[in-house]
Amino acid sequence: MRRQKSSTKIRHVAFSVLAGLSAAAAIPFEARAQADAVPPVTEAADPDLKAAYEAAFQRMLDNPGNLDITFAFAELAMRIGDFEGAISALERMLLINPDLPRVRLELGVLYFRIGSYAIARSYLQEAMRAKDMPDNIRSRVEIYLSEANKRLSRHKFFGSIAMGARYQSNANGGPSSPAVLVGGVIATLNDEFTQQADYNLFAAIDLRHRYDLQRQDRSEIDTRFSFYEAKQQDQEQLDLYYLRISSGPRTAFAPDLFDNVFVRPYGQADYTWLENSTYSASFGGGLEAEIPVNARNALSLDMQLRQNIYRNSASRPHNSRQDSLDKEISATFRHLPGGKTTVGINLRYLIRTARISSNSYRQLAATGFWSAGFDSPLQDLPSPWKVSLAVTRQIKAYRGIDLTIDPLHRRYDEEWRLGLSGEIPLSGEWSLFTNLSRSVVNSNQPNFDYTNTVVSLGARLLF
Numbered sequence: 264m265r266r267q268k269s270s271t272k273i274r275h276v277a278f279s280v281l282a283g284l285s286a287a288a289a290i291p292f293e294a295r296a297q298a299d300a301v302p303p304v305t306e307a308a309d310p311d312l313k314a315a316y317e318a319a320f321q322r323m324l325d326n327p328g329n330l331d332i333t334f335a336f337a338e339l340a341m342r343i344g345d346f347e348g349a350i351s352a353l354e355r356m357l358l359i360n361p362d363l364p365r366v367r368l369e370l371g372v373l374y375f376r377i378g379s380y381a382i383a384r385s386y387l388q389e390a391m392r393a394k395d396m397p398d399n400i401r402s403r404v405e406i407y408l409s410e411a412n413k414r415l416s417r418h419k420f421f422g423s424i425a426m427g428a429r430y431q432s433n434a435n436g437g438p439s440s441p442a443v444l445v446g447g448v449i450a451t452l453n454d455e456f457t458q459q460a461d462y463n464l465f466a467a468i469d470l471r472h473r474y475d476l477q478r479q480d481r482s483e484i485d486t487r488f489s490f491y492e493a494k495q496q497d498q499e500q501l502d503l504y505y506l507r508i509s510s511g512p513r514t515a516f517a518p519d520l521f522d523n524v525f526v527r528p529y530g531q532a533d534y535t536w537l538e539n540s541t542y543s544a545s546f547g548g549g550l551e552a553e554i555p556v557n558a559r560n561a562l563s564l565d566m567q568l569r570q571n572i573y574r575n576s577a578s579r580p581h582n583s584r585q586d587s588l589d590k591e592i593s594a595t596f597r598h599l600p601g602g603k604t605t606v607g608i609n610l611r612y613l614i615r616t617a618r619i620s621s622n623s624y625r626q627l628a629a630t631g632f633w634s635a636g637f638d639s640p641l642q643d644l645p646s647p648w649k650v651s652l653a654v655t656r657q658i659k660a661y662r663g664i665d666l667t668i669d670p671l672h673r674r675y676d677e678e679w680r681l682g683l684s685g686e687i688p689l690s691g692e693w694s695l696f697t698n699l700s701r702s703v704v705n706s707n708q709p710n711f712d713y714t715n716t717v718v719s720l721g722a723r724l725l726f
Contacts, residue, residue: 316343323352330356330363337369344558346373364393368404375407375414384411406691417477422470425696427721433713434461434498443710447670458713462496465721473513482514485527500578504536516552527551531569538578545571547589559599567591587617603636603647620663621674628657645688655680669708676706686723694723 319336326332333352340349353370356363371387374380387408391401413419437459441452467490474484491505511529518524528550535542547569554562569589573582590613597607613626631654636647661674668674682700689695698719706712 621665
């Protein structure tokens with residue numbers, strides 16, 4: 264039964280790393296970088312809004328000295344995405360009346376939105392000098408001013424730290440039934456290798472650093488670092504440490520032809536430590552592309568080539584048979600229908616070529632996702648509260664036959680995974696999050712049939 268023990272642990276490593284990172288890290292800090300890659304959501308597709316905008320523009324032309332009419336036009340221009348028009352209108356207001364701190368605030372925000380951080384900082388600093396500014400407005404100015412100062416630095420550093428507890432109904436990734444195949448014959452697996460529930464404590468760190476090369480094409484060196492640790496309560500052999508680092512230049516692609524299209528070639532390395540010894544390491548590289556289709560839709564692409572090296576140990580004497588080369592491509596489409604809602608789909612195709620053909624496979628996965636933010640129902644807690652839903656369908660077809668399990672059939676797995684998560688901000692930096700997910704894998708070989716329910720609860724610091 265030693266081979267079955269190794270197989271269940273191998274499956275668990277992949278599941279635990281992916282489930283842990285998605286539940287604990289969930290890319291929270293990406294929102295701070297998103298403005299550099301995807302244009303802001305606007306309501307330009309609304310014909311009524313566009314008509315109101317055009318009417319307001321005409322009223323402003325007819326009454327150039329009326330500040331109320333000018334400000335009304337600026338508000339509509341911001342909603343429709345005409346930031347330059349809004350800036351022009353607000354600057355004319357200051358020529359008429361320089362003592363308008365609210366207008367200076369809005370100009371600072373607008374210049375921030377279009378990436379002119381030095382001008383944004385100047386307007387925000389002027390707005391801060393107003394002695395009678397309400398506290399809530401002053402807080403808003405301070406937030407934008409702090410972020411503008413960060414953006415003006417050549418070094419941009421942001422990330423998140425998450426900690427929490429997790430329950431898994433199948434922590435070891437064991438088969439649902441003790442009846443397994445050995446050489447094509449049904450055998451009974453020892454109970455310790457079947458499905459085992461367990462709790463763990465986990466910590467996840469995601470860091471991102473951007474170094475501005477101060478070129479007109481907005482090139483920068485983009486470095487990302489992830490760390491994940493899980494400490495089991497009972498299944499100590501599944502204690503896990505995982506590291507990943509990637510780095511490469513991110514630059515605008517053909518800026519004369521395309522707006523806000525960025526590409527990033529990168530190198531990447533991963534390291535996994537399991538059961539007090541090295542489990543695997545991988546190295547390789549890839550190419551990312553960020554393509555904003557329009558104000559409401561964006562497409563991102565990622566192509567990777569990775570060499571995976573697995574290390575043998577006392578409990579995994581044949582682990583090196585998994586040594587492999589991965590070729591992977593993924594595409595993510597996001598649609599922003601308005602408000603704080605995002606919907607989309609991710610498609611991923613992986614070809615793994617291993618030393619042993621029975622460990623080689625092709626994998627196709629599709630994930631549909633939806634997320635929304637809504638106002639806090641509690642006055643003492645900030646907004647937005649967030650909820651997310653993801654549904655994944657995955658198939659995995661193996662290339663070779665494993666004679667020790669089934670000498671007649673190649674392995675074929677199908678998986679459904681459902682995930683629901685929520686996040687409640689406690690302050691500008693801290694939040695509480697929870698995650699509930701359910702995975703069901705059906706295989707033509709009972710050794711790999713399994714289900715798993717995961718419940719996570721934790722706190723996150725965003726910086």
